[in-house]
Amino acid sequence: MVAGNFKVCVVGGAGGIGQPLSMLMAMDPNVAELCVYDLTVSMVPAEGVAADLSHLNKKSKVKGYAFDMADRAIDKAAECLTGCHLVLVPAGVPRKPGQDRKDLLNINAGIAKNIVEACAKYCPEAVVALIVNPVNTVVPAMCELWKKKGLNPCKIVGVSTLDVVRASKFVHEITGAPIDGLEVPVIGGHAGTTILPLFSQCPAASAIPADKIPDLDTKVQNAGTVVVTAKNGKGSATLSMAYAGARLGKAVLAGLAGEASVECAYVASSVTELPYFASKVTFGKQGVETVHPIGDLSDYEKGRLAELTPILLEEITAGLEYAKENEFAC
Ligand SMILES: NC(=O)C1=CN([C@@H]2O[C@H](COP(=O)(O)OP(=O)(O)OC[C@H]3O[C@@H](n4cnc5c(N)ncnc54)[C@H](O)[C@@H]3O)[C@@H](O)[C@H]2O)C=CC1
Numbered sequence: 001m002v003a004g005n006f007k008v009c010v011v012g013g014a015g016g017i018g019q020p021l022s023m024l025m026a027m028d029p030n031v032a033e034l035c036v037y038d039l040t041v042s043m044v045p046a047e048g049v050a051a052d053l054s055h056l057n058k059k060s061k062v063k064g065y066a067f068d069m070a071d072r073a074i075d076k077a078a079e080c081l082t083g084c085h086l087v088l089v090p091a092g093v094p095r096k097p098g099q100d101r102k103d104l105l106n107i108n109a110g111i112a113k114n115i116v117e118a119c120a121k122y123c124p125e126a127v128v129a130l131i132v133n134p135v136n137t138v139v140p141a142m143c144e145l146w147k148k149k150g151l152n153p154c155k156i157v158g159v160s161t162l163d164v165v166r167a168s169k170f171v172h173e174i175t176g177a178p179i180d181g182l183e184v185p186v187i188g189g190h191a192g193t194t195i196l197p198l199f200s201q202c203p204a205a206s207a208i209p210a211d212k213i214p215d216l217d218t219k220v221q222n223a224g225t226v227v228v229t230a231k232n233g234k235g236s237a238t239l240s241m242a243y244a245g246a247r248l249g250k251a252v253l254a255g256l257a258g259e260a261s262v263e264c265a266y267v268a269s270s271v272t273e274l275p276y277f278a279s280k281v282t283f284g285k286q287g288v289e290t291v292h293p294i295g296d297l298s299d300y301e302k303g304r305l306a307e308l309t310p311i312l313l314e315e316i317t318a319g320l321e322y323a324k325e326n327e328f329a330c
């Protein structure tokens with residue numbers, strides 16, 4: 001397989017997730033150009049992160065861009081975004097202890113819109129992977145605004161890979177089954193009970209007694225909160241998120257390069273009654289190629305799906321409302 005020569009931008013690239021994510025993407029043989037994009041107020045200047053990464057002995061050329069908070073990306077980010085094949089977006093405010101992901105909507109939806117409207121203008125063919133929370137609402141909001149511009153909503157992808165990474169790790173820890181190839185699909189959304197790990201679809205998890213599954217399910221749902229609590233007001237998951245985001249980013253680029261790859265992601269969907277839903281997705285030459293059906297569920301998982309559906313619908317509806325009340329500047 002010949003490696004691709006793709007241009008990738010990490011927006012929020014000097015942040016907690018952004019720095020390690022930029023590093024992992026700079027190491028991907030499919031990346032020819034990497035843009036590290038952040039605000040001038042970031043903890044480390046984006047140019048500094050880029051200068052640091054530019055010394056890795058990898059083929060990627062790395063450049064940093066920093067903009068003022070008051071700048072609109074649509075006015076400033078032409079050079080940075082033009083020609084991008086993939087834009088990864090870990091820009092936004094993380095949770096503090098006691099907060100719910102939903103509490104971030106007001107501030108983070110505005111940040112996401114500022115970025116996604118610039119992508120609509122400068123790289124409308126790119127896959128735009130949104131890590132910014134609350135994913136359950138921000139993704140439908142940005143996708144509907146994207147559609148209003150006549151663009152293909154399949155280009156907007158909500159990153160829920162960390163749930164798969166966590167569920168798979170927990171099954172490995174309990175069963176001792178080899179970690180390589182151990183994969184628990186996680187469907188639904190990316191917050192609380194909307195996170196539904198499908199242990200019944202992971203052969204290694206069949207060794208776990210049925211009465212232990214609800215606690216394991218809850219452990220996956222609460223894993224983000226465990227990190228928020230342990231970081232004690234200094235942010236949420238960054239390193240594991242960067243690992244998971246790079247895994248998704250690499251799958252997208254592999255697909256664009258002609259090697260179709262499957263990852264769970266939260267996307268516009270018709271596999272359930274909900275218009276946005278996380279399930280397995282095949283990434284191919286155009287980005288999202290196939291959104292896979294959820295497959296067979298255990299009775300427990302069926303019950304959980306019924307329970308999460310109205311909750312996720314409410315969070316999606318908030319996104320649809322946002323898109324009704326707002327417009328892209330372009
Ligand atoms: N989808 C998922 O599974 C996960 C999502 N997250 C979310 O990712 C987001 C980022 O988290 P962290 O990296 O920990 O936060 P952070 O605060 O460390 O970094 C965010 C970066 O975004 C930058 N930024 C803010 N507004 C911007 C704008 N308009 N344009 C460009 N850059 C901008 C900031 O300057 C900062 O450098 C949060 O919303 C968090 O909730 C975090 C973990 C997992």
Ligand SMILES: O=C([O-])CC(=O)C(=O)O
Pocket residue numbers: 094095101133162223224225227228236237
């Ligand atoms: O918990 C948070 O706020 C960050 C996040 O989405 C996760 O770690 O899954």
